[in-house]
Amino acid sequence: MTLEDVRKILDAEFIACGELLHRDVKTACGSDLMSDVLAFVKPEGLLLTGLTNPQVVRTAEMADLGAVCFVRGKKPDKQTIKLAEAKNIPMLTTPLSMFESCGRLYRDGVVSCFECGK
Amino acid sequence: MTAENKISKVQELVYEIRVGDVMKKNVITVGPQDRMSEFGKILREKRISGTPVVDQGRLMGVISIDDFIRWLAERQEDCPVERKMTKNVRTLYADEPAVQAVNKFDQLGFGRFVVIDRRDEKLVGIITKGDIIEGLLKKLEVDYYDEQTNHRTIQSFFDDVLADKAALFFQYSVTGHDFNKAGETASRIKTTLKRLGIAPQIVRRVAIATYEAEMNLIIYTEGGEIRVRVEPHKILVRVEDSGPGIPDIEKALQPGYSTAPEWVRELGFGAGMGLQNIRKCTSKMGLMSVVGKGTQLRMNISLDDGVASETN
Amino acid sequence: MGSQVKLTELVRGLKLSVRSADGDLEREVTGGYASDLLSDVLANSEPGNLWITLQIHKNIVAVASMKDLAGIILVNGREPEQDTIEKAEAENIAIMVTEMPTFELVGRLYGLGITGTK
Numbered sequence: 001m002t003l004e005d006v007r008k009i010l011d012a013e014f015i016a017c018g019e020l021l022h023r024d025v026k027t028a029c030g031s032d033l034m035s036d037v038l039a040f041v042k043p044e045g046l047l048l049t050g051l052t053n054p055q056v057v058r059t060a061e062m063a064d065l066g067a068v069c070f071v072r073g074k075k076p077d078k079q080t081i082k083l084a085e086a087k088n089i090p091m092l093t094t095p096l097s098m099f100e101s102c103g104r105l106y107r108d109g110v111v112s113c114f115e116c117g118k
Numbered sequence: 119m120t121a122e123n124k125i126s127k128v129q130e131l132v133y134e135i136r137v138g139d140v141m142k143k144n145v146i147t148v149g150p151q152d153r154m155s156e157f158g159k160i161l162r163e164k165r166i167s168g169t170p171v172v173d174q175g176r177l178m179g180v181i182s183i184d185d186f187i188r189w190l191a192e193r194q195e196d197c198p199v200e201r202k203m204t205k206n207v208r209t210l211y212a213d214e215p216a217v218q219a220v221n222k223f224d225q226l227g228f229g230r231f232v233v234i235d236r237r238d239e240k241l242v243g244i245i246t247k248g249d250i251i252e253g254l255l256k257k258l259e260v261d262y263y264d265e266q267t268n269h270r271t272i273q274s275f276f277d278d279v280l281a282d283k284a285a286l287f288f289q290y291s292v293t294g295h296d297f298n299k300a301g302e303t304a305s306r307i308k309t310t311l312k313r314l315g316i317a318p319q320i321v322r323r324v325a326i327a328t329y330e331a332e333m334n335l336i337i338y339t340e341g342g343e344i345r346v347r348v349e350p351h352k353i354l355v356r357v358e359d360s361g362p363g364i365p366d367i368e369k370a371l372q373p374g375y376s377t378a379p380e381w382v383r384e385l386g387f388g389a390g391m392g393l394q395n396i397r398k399c400t401s402k403m404g405l406m407s408v409v410g411k412g413t414q415l416r417m418n419i420s421l422d423d424g425v426a427s428e429t430n
Numbered sequence: 431m432g433s434q435v436k437l438t439e440l441v442r443g444l445k446l447s448v449r450s451a452d453g454d455l456e457r458e459v460t461g462g463y464a465s466d467l468l469s470d471v472l473a474n475s476e477p478g479n480l481w482i483t484l485q486i487h488k489n490i491v492a493v494a495s496m497k498d499l500a501g502i503i504l505v506n507g508r509e510p511e512q513d514t515i516e517k518a519e520a521e522n523i524a525i526m527v528t529e530m531p532t533f534e535l536v537g538r539l540y541g542l543g544i545t546g547t548k
């Protein structure tokens with residue numbers, strides 16, 4: 001699946017790096033705790049989160065994530081969007097909840113990008 | 119720009135940088151008439167290993183901690199430093215290309231040079247090999263934003279530098295409680311390591327570990343220093359603060375243990391995973407802390423066996 | 431969409447381990463809510479929702495109780511703190527745990543007919 005497919009499935013819109021819409025998405029995770037993402041996530045995954053502060057972009061940058069999607073219609077401020085653009089990290093926003101978003105993507109074949117927990 | 123163009127640009131840059139661009143300018147000096155006892159006090163207070171001896175801007179010699187120790191051992195009377203200093207000083211001119219300076223370091227085996235102005239021979243600064251490399255990297259950061267395609271050439275350039283057994287040094291200050299800037303240091307470190315051509319899995323591990331450490335500085339302390347040292351076979355990171363310290367280190371290292379306040383959790387931190395995460399990303403990690411004094415975290419990431427510990 | 435799934439069925443179907451209030455698993459789940467931000471759950475979850483989170487602090491029980499949630503599932507191998515369990519027993523809030531990360535657990539709950547807010 002591509003980011004463009006994700007956008008359609010989640011009724012989402014691009015808010016950064018929309019030109020990377022053909023990027024491949026095979027794995028995803030849903031989390032609002034960045035250390036958890038940093039600890040367990042494999043590179044190239046899609047992060048679904050309700051947080052919109054710059055640390056989300058930093059986390060994506062450090063962990064080499066493939067993209068970030070904000071849930072519940074949330075959008076980060078301009079500064080954070082600019083940071084994502086500078087770091088080449090595509091960002092989307094969906095009106096759906098985290099639960100609904102994870103559910104739909106899993107249904108359509110995306111698998112977890114967490115390496116097993118503890 | 120083609121790959122060839124880029125290579126020559128790197129080389130140009132190397133010759134472009136002058137000693138004066140990268141030297142340390144605020145040099146502590148002593149006068150020829152200053153007493154040895156005063157010099158001793160400066161050594162202790164400033165934690166330096168020697169200073170140039172300067173008379174009205176003119177370089178008269180250098181005096182080092184070795185000279186001081188010899189004077190102590192001889193149990194002689196206090197005397198002016200000019201009687202104990204080395205008069206024949208090797209110097210560099212501020213307008214010499216930095217690369218030539220690197221060669222001199224190697225030929226003469228010196229750790230540092232005093233830098234003087236070519237016209238009036240007055241002291242203008244002091245320089246170490248580390249200063250040159252640091253300056254070079256800074257320049258590269260400015261001029262080289264998308265050199266990703268060009269990893270190999272830059273790597274071979276730095277391989278040469280590394281072959282001299284020179285370690286690369288970077289130092290960063292992190293300001294406490296500045297949540298918006300949090301991650302800038304880790305980001306810079308990541309960019310620089312990538313630029314050095316270090317394997318992406320290793321870069322990722324260093325980036326994650328330093329980011330966690332940086333977040334801890336920002337959340338729990340007034341700020342601190344992050345020092346990175348790149349050696350041919352390993353990367354060493356030292357993170358130091360003079361914050362509140364950690365009362366029970368064993369507890370702090372347990373996954374899930376956190377004293378982060380609610381507002382930190384609302385920002386996505388405070389899961390109590392950070393230190394464990396750092397351990398996971400490093401080959402070796404050491405945490406030392408004194409309550410009321412501060413905390414020191416050391417990490418060692420091996421460049422040789424590193425790939426095994428995290429799948430990618 | 432109001433599903434008729436009971437907690438017991440989920441515990442069985444997804445091999446969840448129950449850590450508190452195991453006598454209260456007949457409750458019907460109205461939907462799912464996945465979040466690690468307490469303020470978000472307070473603001474946006476619905477009564478009867480099943481809450482998926484990484485948080486293990488006892489405050490999660492207070493939130494679940496205040497919002498009349500059906501129960502809490504802790505993911506990624508997290509275990510509730512002792513006082514979290516005690517508080518959950520006292521307030522009759524079922525806490526379950528799983529090794530699965532949020533994305534996968536939600537995906538499988540979704541497959542069992544539990545949806546999130548759209």
Ligand SMILES: Nc1ncnc2c1ncn2[C@@H]1O[C@H](COP(=O)(O)OP(=O)(O)OP(=O)(O)O)[C@@H](O)[C@H]1O
Nearest residue numbers: 035334338370376377378387388389390391392393
């Ligand atoms: N530099 C420091 N100075 C003082 N206390 C510290 C420092 N670093 C860590 N701690 C203490 O150790 C605890 C555990 O740190 P750790 O980084 O593992 O988790 P956390 O910061 O609480 O949460 P997370 O890193 O998951 O966001 C912290 O909650 C804090 O009490």
Ligand SMILES: [Mg+2]
Nearest residue numbers: 333334392393
């Ligand atoms: Mg931390």
